[in-house]
Amino acid sequence: MILVLTGGVGGAKLANGLAHTFRPEELTIVVNTGDDFMHLGYFICPDLDSTLYKLAGINDLERGWGIRQETWNFMNTLKEVGGDDWFKLGDKDLATHIDRTKRLSEGQTLSEVTQALCRKHNVSHSIVPMTDHRVGTIVDTVEGDFFFQDYFVRLRCKPTFTGVHYKGIKTATPSPKFRKTLTYPDLRSIVICPSNPFVSIDPILNVPGVRDLITSTKVPVVAVSPIIAGEAIKGPAAKMMREIGLPSSPVGIVEHYGKLIDGIIIDERDTSLRDTITATGLKVKVCQTLMQSDNDEKTLAIKTIKFADTLSY
Numbered sequence: 001m002i003l004v005l006t007g008g009v010g011g012a013k014l015a016n017g018l019a020h021t022f023r024p025e026e027l028t029i030v031v032n033t034g035d036d037f038m039h040l041g042y043f044i045c046p047d048l049d050s051t052l053y054k055l056a057g058i059n060d061l062e063r064g065w066g067i068r069q070e071t072w073n074f075m076n077t078l079k080e081v082g083g084d085d086w087f088k089l090g091d092k093d094l095a096t097h098i099d100r101t102k103r104l105s106e107g108q109t110l111s112e113v114t115q116a117l118c119r120k121h122n123v124s125h126s127i128v129p130m131t132d133h134r135v136g137t138i139v140d141t142v143e144g145d146f147f148f149q150d151y152f153v154r155l156r157c158k159p160t161f162t163g164v165h166y167k168g169i170k171t172a173t174p175s176p177k178f179r180k181t182l183t184y185p186d187l188r189s190i191v192i193c194p195s196n197p198f199v200s201i202d203p204i205l206n207v208p209g210v211r212d213l214i215t216s217t218k219v220p221v222v223a224v225s226p227i228i229a230g231e232a233i234k235g236p237a238a239k240m241m242r243e244i245g246l247p248s249s250p251v252g253i254v255e256h257y258g259k260l261i262d263g264i265i266i267d268e269r270d271t272s273l274r275d276t277i278t279a280t281g282l283k284v285k286v287c288q289t290l291m292q293s294d295n296d297e298k299t300l301a302i303k304t305i306k307f308a309d310t311l312s313y
Contacts, residue, residue, distance in 0.1 A: 001025075002305065003181050003190045007032030007047040007200025009064040009234050010226055010291070011193035012054040014304070017297030018191070019055050021305070024124045028181040032195070033110065033129045034137030034166055034203030035148050039087055040078075042097040043104055046149070047200065048114055048129060049096060056121035064234060067092040086154045111175045126177060130204040133172040137199050138165050148199055157236040161243040164198050172207050182213040189219050189308035194226035194289060196237040197256050211260065220262045220311035222304060224289060225250040229269040233290065251276055262311045265289060265304060283311055 002022060006015050006029060015029045032047045046065070053059040053067055060068040070090035079085045089097065096117065103113045109132040118127055139151040141159035151157060174182070181187065195201050205211055214221060230248050232238040238248040246252035250266040254277055263283035266273060267290060277284045285307040291297045 001181060001184045001187050002027050003187060004029045004193060005190065005195075005201055005204050006030070006051060006193040007035070007195045007204075009050055011047075011195035011200060012051045012059070013291045013297050014191070014193045014224060014300060015051055016054045016294075017291070017299070017301030018305075019125045020294070020298050021301045024126065028126045028128060028177060030128055030130055030175075030178045030181075030204060032200045032203050033131060034135050034199065036134070037136065037147060037149055039149075040084065040089070041101070042089075042094075043101045044087075044089075044097055044149075045100065045110075045114075045129070048127065049093070051127050052096075052114075052117060052121060052123060055123045055125060055127065058121070066090050087149060109175075111177060128177040129175050130178060130210075131172040131207050132175050134168050135172050135203060135207075136167040137203055138167055139199070140164060152199075152236065157239060161198075161236070161240040163244065164202065166203055166206055169203070169206050170208065174207050174210055174213070178210075179213070182210070182217060187217055187219050189305060189312075190214060190217065190221045191304055191308065192221065192223040192257070192261065194224040194233075196226060196232070196235055196240070197253060198237070198240055205260070214260065220308045221260060222263045222265065222308045222311070223253060223257055223261045224265045224300070224304060225253045225267065225270070227253060227270075228267040228290060249273060254280060254282055263307060265300075265307060283307075 004015055031051050035046045037044055050065055058067050060066045070092055074091050075085055100113050110129045111132050137148040138145050139148055140163040143159040226232055226237050227249055241248045241252045250270050250273055265285045268288055271286050274284050287303050
C-alpha cells in the first residue's frame, strides 16, 4: 500500500501517474479539504474535484482546473442579474457540487460522498478527504486574514503572506480510510506530492494525530518539490516562501518539512542544490519533475516509488 498526500493541480498530476502505475488496492490518495467552502449555497471541494476529474480523464488541460469542454451559461446569467461571480462554476462542474451538497444534507459523510462521485466517474482508486470534519484554511497577510479561496481567487494572492492557520482543525480527526491506511501493516511508502506546502499539505499534516501516525509507520516519506528553478509551476507557493523568509527552492521545502521526510525529489534544473540538501542528512534524487504529459506523470510516479524503496528502513 502506498499513501499519497496531495492537493492542487500539480499534486493531482502525480496522483494520476501513480494511479496509472499501481492497482486500486495498492494506493490511497488523501486530498486536502482545507480549501472546501460554501458558495452560492453549494459545498465546493476544489482539491477533491481536481483530483477526481484528473483521474477520470475529464479535467480541463488548459485551465488546469474544472472539466474540459465546459460551458458557462449559469455564471453568465448569474453575472447578468448581479450575482456573486468571482468564483467560477461551470455548468458541468456545478452538477458535482449540487450532488455533493444534497448527499451531505442527507447525512452522508464527505468520505461517502467522494466515494459515490468516484463510482459515478468510473474512478476505481481510493480518493479520500483528509477528514470528514469541516476545516478551513485561513491565510494570514499584512492586510488581514482571508479564507484561502478569497486570497487565491478573489484577491489573486496579492496581499503579503505572513502565515496560515486552520479553522476547526483542533476538533478534526483523520477520515476512516486515511487512518486505516496509516495503520496498514504492509504500508510501503508515503508520498508528498508537489503541492503547496502551506495550503495543500500542511492542512493534512495538522489534522490531530496525523504527524504521530506518520512517524509511527516507520516507512519512507518522500516529498516531490513543487518548486523548480525558484518558482512554482502553478500557484503562490514560491511567493509565500519568499514573503516569510524561506528560500524559494527545494532547500526551503526541506526546511519546511524538516524531519518528517526521509528524501526529496528535485528537478534537474536544481541539481546545484543537491549537495546543500544532502548535507542536512536527507537523501536526494534529481530527475525531471515537470509533468507536461501523461507519460511524464507515469515516469515521475515510477521514479518516486523506486526512490522511496531505496530508503526503506
